[in-house]
Amino acid sequence: MAARPAPYLDELNPAQREAVETLDGPVLMLAGAGTGKTKALTARVVHLLNTGRARPNEILSVTFTNKAAREMKNRISGMLGQTVEGMPWLGTFHSICVKLLRRHAELITDDADSVVEGAGPHLKSNFTILDTDDQLRLLKQLVQAEGIDDKRWPARQLANIIDGWKNRALTPDKIPASDAGAYNHRGPQLYAAYQRRLLELNAVDFGDLLLHVVTIFQTHPDILEKYQRWFRYILVDEYQDTNVAQYLWLRLLASGHKNICCVGDDDQSIYGWRGAEVGNILRFEKDFPGAHVVRLEQNYRSTPHILAAAGGVIRGNQGRLGKELWTEAQQGEKVRLIGHWDGEEEARWIGEEIESMQGGTRGMRPYSLDDMAILVRASHQMRAFEDRFLTIGLPYRVIGGPRFYERMEIRDAMAYFRLVVSPTDDLAFERIVNTPKRGLGDKAQQTIQRIARENGVSLLDGAALAVEQGAIKGKGAKALGELVVGLARWGRMTGDKDVSHMELAEIILDESGYTTMWQNDKTPEAPGRLENLKELVKALESFENLQGFLEHVSLVMDNESDAEGAKVSIMTLHAAKGLEFPVVFLPGWEDGLFPSQRSMDESGVKGLEEERRLAYVGITRAEEVCTISFAGNRRVFGQWQSQMPSRFVDELPEEHVEVLTPPGLYGGGYGAAGGMGGMGGMGGMSSGLESRAAEANVYNSPGWKRLQSRQGERPISQPRESRSQVIDLDAVSAHTVGERVFHQKFGYGTILGIEGDKLEIEFEKAGTKKVVARFIHAADD
Ligand code: ATP
Ligand code: MG
Secondary structure, eight states: OOOOOOHHHHTSOHHHHHHHHOOSSOEEEEEOTTSSHHHHHHHHHHHHHHTTSSOGGGEEEEESSHHHHHHHHHHHHHHHTSOOOOOTTEEEHHHHHHHHHHHHGGGOBSSGGGOOTTSSOBOOTTOEEOOHHHHHHHHHHHHHHTTOOTTTSOHHHHHHHHHHHHHTTOOGGGOOGGGTTTTTTTHHHHHHHHHHHHHHTTEEOHHHHHHHHHHHHHHOHHHHHHHHHHOOEEEESSGGGOBHHHHHHHHHHHTTTOOEEEEEOGGGOOOGGGTBOTHHHHTHHHHSTTOEEEEEOBOSSSOHHHHHHHHHHHTTSSSOOOOOOBOOSOOOOOEEEEEEEEHHHHHHHHHHHHHHHHHOOTTOOOOOGGGEEEEESSGGGHHHHHHHHHHHTOOEEETTSOOGGGSHHHHHHHHHHHHHHOTTOHHHHHHHTTSSOOSOOHHHHHHHHHHHHHHTOOHHHHHHHHHHHTOSOTHHHHHHHHHHHHHHHHHHHTTOTTSOHHHHHHHHHHHTTHHHHHHSOOSTTHHHHHHHHHHHHHHGGGSSSHHHHHHHHHHHHHHOOOOSSOOEEEEETGGGTTOOEEEEEEOOOBTBTTTBHHHHHSSSSHHHHHHHHHHHHHHTTEEEEEEEEEEEEEEETTEEEEOOBOHHHHTSOGGGEEEBOOTTSTTSSOOBOOOGGGGGGGGGGTTOOOSHHHHHHHHHSTTHHHHHHHHTOOOSSOOGGGGHHHHHHHHHHHOOTTOEEEETTTEEEEEEEEETTEEEEEETTTEEEEEEGGGEEEOOO
8 A cells, every 4th residue: 555645745736746756857846926836845855854865964945034944944844743953054045155155265365266275365264244334334445545536436336336246246357348337447446456355354245155155166166066966955945036146156056966946936036126137047947958847826825816916917017927826715805905195094094904803804804913914115114104003002023124213213313302302311312422423432421421410410411511611622522512502402493383393303303413424324224214214204293292202202112012922014025025924915005106216217117027026926925815005195305295006006907906995985984985997986076075085085096097087077186297396306215326327418327426306427428417316217227
């Protein structure tokens, strides 16, 4: 009698089993979301171990995030029925490369081809890994040492270029002639200098981890061969998001025994902006002739409505492999679509909806908070939700970053506000006295402390005395004087009726130099921090004054706990890759936000298609309930602007969508306004608009154009054209220093600096010019 298959095989469908049991030779599993690729990959590891084909340390298994690696380890233990010890080569590309590089660091020299062991400078195995801040500081030093004006040629631009080369596995000696002009023709030479400097410092940056290992493999066939033999089996998840360096690394390692199994989905490639090449997956069969290709079509994650909605959206992309998915799941809920008056309303509604879904609502089963996730396009969108949830005491976790009010820049800004409202807040004073840098080091701060103590006054008063008495010397004295005077002035302004507390907040952040500090900061995080500061000012709106806001935050922060227990998850769409939740909320589906303004401004479709894949990733995270929403109005730079629903909303197939009515409409209560096809039912509202919410809803409903053409009426809210000014401002934030852009009149160029809506651009033909952002576009690749 045949033995019963092991339980982990029993759980798989025939196609998955084929992928798991075809152990020899290359295997490609190319399949849509939720078809069990990761599950099959995990089962394959178990199968390799179970059949004795490989020991745990002979399997190389690459995941996209550390979280995914941990999950895979857990699942493997679960399937094996025992904890797996010693799977050292299960991890991300980076974590695996760190291990490899520590073993062979000494082979990395100035000139990798001529290594003589023990001769010349080389990397040592205790090398440090630089973060982006260190990397930039180092590049800046090099740029300045070369006498290059780093205002015109920001170091950050050079960093981006070098990262790009590293993603393409290009060492300084391999830069192609077509790239010779990079960074004003100094790029290649500075890249070489940077690599030499790193070596002297016994340091590597992130991109080096892969690049160096690839270099070692390419220059030391003996070492490569050793690992080719050692890693008997190679497995890769999310293959569609590998870049050239990762691809080369894999190909080198697999070219011996060719036991490589890659899984991926071309429709979920969302890291093109970071150098990933979806072409890698499409080329697999060419690279590994005779590859066994397995296609999975049964989806085990989502309901038919959710799948069909996702399928409808992704169909808008060209050049896909095209995959049909089916499921045995019950029809379930249609994808729910709802328009709101503004972003705050959207957050409020989602908060209430989450609360009622815990008890079971509208005929749905009850859900735990752990079952629910909110997936946003840009991290600054999180603030509205965090604020709302803190207010109503709804536990949440932010995946992939700190919570809003815990972010450094938010704490700094709030310390300024606290000090303005209560000048005796010594903790706040300590936090900001030298932020931004005012030349007030430890010694100066100790002097202030002493004077305050001796006089029995607050630190701020102590500082005032210190300035008066001349107790602090040098440039710090002047800066401290300005801070003291500034705080007094802002304090008086809290009583000024003509200045709103939002305006005051902006004045404080500007005049204190805090905003400028981040504007001058060239780290990749700086633009996000500036966005967050804008969000903070926006958050003030629902309060009467600064004090009320501060009380609110201290109360909610006090309430907030790291307590165990169920929590709603909030994360970006990028961070949600590979995950699944029974209930998913997708807010902010508005043109300019999602798809991003930048992708819309590009003349080609590349950016837009990547956004569409992101939409596909978002919808397919949902198992049972998927709710898409948009707001009719958002505050952009302190001004209310009408928003248009995302073009992706229009791409949702009507028959799989249910339009929800916001509360307060039609006499309140929730209820379906019918499918989108039934949107005409809203026509009845055009005559008797009762509330602003009603207005927004009609204008923003995806069927408003259809309505309009039927009724021959103008839309009720601001016409789209009047937004042009704001779109420009949007565009500003969408650009970055170092970015290559195109201008109608001056041609191609690179952004040197950003000032409000003006960009300083070094044009390739026309020289350096200041132009208005609205006239430029991201350059087509
Ligand atoms: P993504 O493309 O989003 O990464 P995926 O293809 O990796 O998705 P998995 O995460 O492996 O899909 O699986 C999706 C869900 O389906 C999981 O909950 C998994 O446990 C379940 N599943 C996968 N295969 C089967 C099967 N044969 N029988 C039952 N459930 C399955
Ligand atoms: Mg997966």
